[in-house]
Amino acid sequence: MAIRKLEDLNLLDDFLFCSMVNYPEIGEKFIRELLQVIFGKKFGTLTVIPQKVYPGTDTDKHGTRLDIYIEENMTNESENDITVYDVEPDKNINDINILPKRVRFYHAKIDAHSLKSGESYRMLKKVIVIMITPYDPFGLNHMIYTIRNKCEEIPEMPYDDGARTVFLYTKGTEGNPSAELKQFLHYMEHTTEENATTDNLRSIHQMVNLIKQDEEVSLQYMKIFEREEMLIQQGIEQGIQQGIQQGRKEEQANTELERQRAEKEKARADQLEKELQHLKDQLKEFQ
Secondary structure (H helix, E strand, O other), X not given: OOOOOHHHOOOOOHHHHHHHHHOOOOHHHHHHHHHHHHHOOOOOEEEEEEEEEEOOOOOOOOOEEEEEEEXXXXXXXXXXXXXXXXXXXXXXXXXXXXXXXXXXXXXXXXXXXXXXXXXXXXXXXXXXXXXXXXXXOOOOOEOEEEEEOOOOOOOOOOOOOXXXXXXXXXXXXXXXXXXXXXXXXXXXXXXXXXXXXXHHHHHHHHHHHHHHHOHHHHHHHHHHHHXXXXXXXXXXXXXXXXXXXXXXXXXXXXXXXXXXXXXXXXXXXXXXXXXXXXXXXXXXXXX
């Protein structure tokens, strides 16, 4: 698979998305625009942490890295008013079947680190995980899938544990998404000047161009580019060597089969020769 150049990346690519959020004076503005388009409301004070890592609780336990971790404090007075957002652009369609469990793990990791020792459960933060994908995670062609926990027996019964997951499918047509969200998601998948069709998107596209032209960002991507090319080349070479070794094994196996077959044919011929000689000897006795 060919590795794309920096100028060809779009906002569903981890590197460009995280570079946008990491960039001084751009990151919070970009995330604020994204959240406002998704939820259709203004946001309070935001604390944005790119690439937040939750290590495993032990060496044999699974840790995780969140692409973009955001805390919103609506009142600036109480930790109880904080909502956590985890934004995850994802292009890996190969993991589609385990996506719900992956999201469950994200929720669990965030919750496990939300309470300090001795704090009441009422202090547990609201958590919203947002997955943005160019593939349909559930095959129903909706642009928005909002997942909450509920009572199966009484679905209308109020039950709010503060956990929510929003799946955004960039090409979905069902449901009733806003025109602004449609344009924004299309732009994220196809990040070009032609697709920056609103004032907000044109402003974001200026940020994208600034990132792509930044020498330090280019250097970081070049290092990743070179490392991935090296890994691909190593994989190709390893594959060739494995193919050669497999070919040799098959050749040896075929040679062994031919030897065994030849031995069987010789043994059969020897047996027939013995039987023929026995018949000849019997004929001589009758003569």
